[in-house]
Each structure stands twice: as structure tokens, then as C-alpha cells.
Amino acid sequence: MRFMFLNHSAQRHSPQLEAHIAKLLKSYAxxxxxxxxxxxxxxxxxxxxSLLEERKALSGLHHILETPALVKKAIEAEQKGFDGVIQSNTFDPGVEASRLAVRIPVIGLLRASLHFAATLCDRFGLIVPLETHIPHTARLVQTYGMSGFVSGIRTVGLYDTGDxxxxxxxxxxxxxxVGKELVAQGAQALxxxxxxxxxxxxxxEELEPHLGVPVINTKAVGISYAELMARSKIKHSIKAYPCPPGLDPEAVSRRVN
Known part of the structure; x- marks a missing residue:
């Protein structure tokens, strides 16, 4: 099986980070x-x-603006014969839109992890980097119909663009x-x-022994979910995601005169 692991933005990682990511992904697969x-x-x-990163005010606006480029990349992945696309960002940018453009699996780490956690417990908590992530995350959870499972969302107040x-x-x-706070308030997983x-x-794995509840690895869940879909030849429902055949990736960014 061959998957495109798609970054959410055009900003490239350093060669060292790319190597680290590749090693981690392989260990989960x-x-x-x-x-x-x-x-x-x-x-x-x-x-x-760049502006939102500089101001540490990541609100989801950037993900909305990135969507056309991510859809274009998903179409390219399908044309190149990939078995699926895994969106690397845990806030699922471009995933829903891409599913309307291709018939290969497009995996969102957040949605997959929410459902996985719901098989392990009744209530779980979410931890995000910045306070500005909280409203966007709550809206996504509500859109996915999973709000009833979420006991709370907390932030660690950390974000940086570099190493x-x-x-x-x-x-x-x-x-x-923040994990212990969430557990004290009823979270049975994080x-x-x-x-x-x-x-x-x-x-x-570093956190779970200190928290006493399952701590979900979103990357591992997304990869396992993608492998399951590809191995079983399962695709997103055409009734839920009507998809016209033969979309040209260039059509995503081409203006009609």
C-alpha cells in the first residue's frame, strides 16, 4: 500500500524533521x-x-484558505495511483472537500481519532496547542456529531514555527x-x-503512564484507518460524498475567462 502523507501548507519541513517523520510513520505502519x-x-x-503563526493566533482561517490547494493535491494523488491520502494536520484541513473530488480514501486524523477514542470509553478530553484552537476544534467536533463524547478541551499554550x-x-x-485536569473532570481518555x-x-506513550487513561496517537490511528480502508477496498460512501469522475487538478486553480 502506498499513501500520500499530505502536509497542510506549502512550508517545507527541514530534511532532519522529514527524516524523523518518515521513521515515525514507518513504525506505525x-x-x-x-x-x-x-x-x-x-x-x-x-x-x-505566516501572520497567524507570528501572532500565535491559529484559528482555522488558514485551513479554510488552504483547502483548494489540498483538493488539488488529492486529485493528483488519485491520478498517480496512491491508495489514499492521509492529511498530516490534526485539524483535518481540506479533508471533507477532497472527499468530494476523489474516490480514494482521504483520511482526517481528528475524525478518525474521535471515533477510535469513542470505542475505548464514554467521554474523552482534547488537548490543543493554543487557546485560539479551541473554538475551531469545538466546531469540528460538533460537525462530526461527536460533541456528546467530549468532556472538555484544554490548551497547553505552546506553539512555535521552528524546531x-x-x-x-x-x-x-x-x-x-492539563491532562490531569481533564481526567479529574471526567475524561476517560485523551x-x-x-x-x-x-x-x-x-x-x-510518554504521557499515558502518568495520566492513567489511554492517550491517543492520532498519526498511528490515521495510518491504521487508511490501511484498513485500502486493504478492504472500502471507499467513502458515494451517497455522502457525490464525486464527479475525471476531475483535472489544474481545474481547481484555473480561472474561467
Whole structure:
């Protein structure tokens, strides 16, 4: 099986981080599964992303603006014979729109992880990097019909655009603090969001022994979900996601004169 692991923006990772990501992905996958790290074009939302990152005010606006480029990349993946697309970002940018454009699986880590957690417990908590992530996350959860399972959303108040490896200890500290709060308030499992932090800097396996509840690895869940769909030849319902055949990726960004 061959999957496109699609970054949400055109900003490329360093070669060192790419190598780290590739190693992690392989550790979560079946031996025969391969991944191609891919980046969309910047069709106009890159400046907004840079501004929101600079102000640490990531609200979901950048993901909305990135959607056309992500749809275009999903169409390219289908044409190149990939078995599916896994969106690397844990807030599922472009996933719903891409499912309307292709018939290969397009996997959103958030939606997959919400449903996975719901098979393990009755109520779970979400942990996000910034306070500005909370409203967007709550809206996504509501859209997916999963609000009744979520006991609360908390933030660790951490985000940076550069190398985050030096943040390991403070991420552990803050995640344990908010994680214990969520557990005390009724969470029976936790889903840490923000893929650049979890699991790239801190793995759920480091957190779970200190929290006493399952801590969901969104990347591992997404990969297993994608493999299941590809292996079983299951696709998104055509009734839920009507998809016209033969879309041209260039049509996504081409203007009609």
C-alpha cells in the first residue's frame, strides 16, 4: 500500500524533521506500506498562515484558505495511483472537500481519532496547542456529531514555527497538567492535537503512564484507518460524498475567462 502523507501548507519541513517523520510513520505502519511526504502549492493562503503563526493566533482561517490547494493535491494523488491520502494536520484541513473530488480514501486524523477514542470509553478530553484552537476544534467536533463524547478541551499554550525539539520537557509538563485536569473532570481518555508537537516532540506513550487513561496517537490511528480502508477496498460512501469522475487538478486553480 502506498499513501500520500499530505502536509497542510506549502512550508517545507527541514530534511532532519522529514527524516524523523518518515521513521515515525514507518513504525506505525505495516511492513509493506510506504509513504510519500507531499506539500500543496500556495494558492494564496500562505501569507495568512505566516501572520497567524507570528501572532500565535491559529484559528482555522488558514485551513479554510488552504483547502483548494489540498483538493488539488488529492486529485493528483488519485491520478498517480496512491491508495489514499492521509492529511498530516490534526485539524483535518481540506479533508471533507477532497472527499468530494476523489474516490480514494482521504483520511482526517481528528475524525478518525474521535471515533477510535469513542470505542475505548464514554467521554474523552482534547488537548490543543493554543487557546485560539479551541473554538475551531469545538466546531469540528460538533460537525462530526461527536460533541456528546467530549468532556472538555484544554490548551497547553505552546506553539512555535521552528524546531520544537528543545520544548520536550515543557510540553511534557504542561500536557500532564492539563491532562490531569481533564481526567479529574471526567475524561476517560485523551486526544492531544497538534501534530507538530504530538507525536513529533512528545509521544503519547510518554504521557499515558502518568495520566492513567489511554492517550491517543492520532498519526498511528490515521495510518491504521487508511490501511484498513485500502486493504478492504472500502471507499467513502458515494451517497455522502457525490464525486464527479475525471476531475483535472489544474481545474481547481484555473480561472474561467
Amino acid at each position: 505495516s511492513p509493506e506500506t510506504t509513504f510519500e511526504l507531499a506539500y500543496p502549492e500556495d494558492l494564496g493562503g500562505g501569507a495568512v498562515l 520544537l525539539s528543545g520544548y520536550h520537557d515543557v510540553v511534557i509538563q504542561r500536557t500532564l497538567e 486526544i492531544p492535537l497538534g501534530g507538530k508537537i504530538y507525536p513529533y516532540v512528545v509521544t503519547p
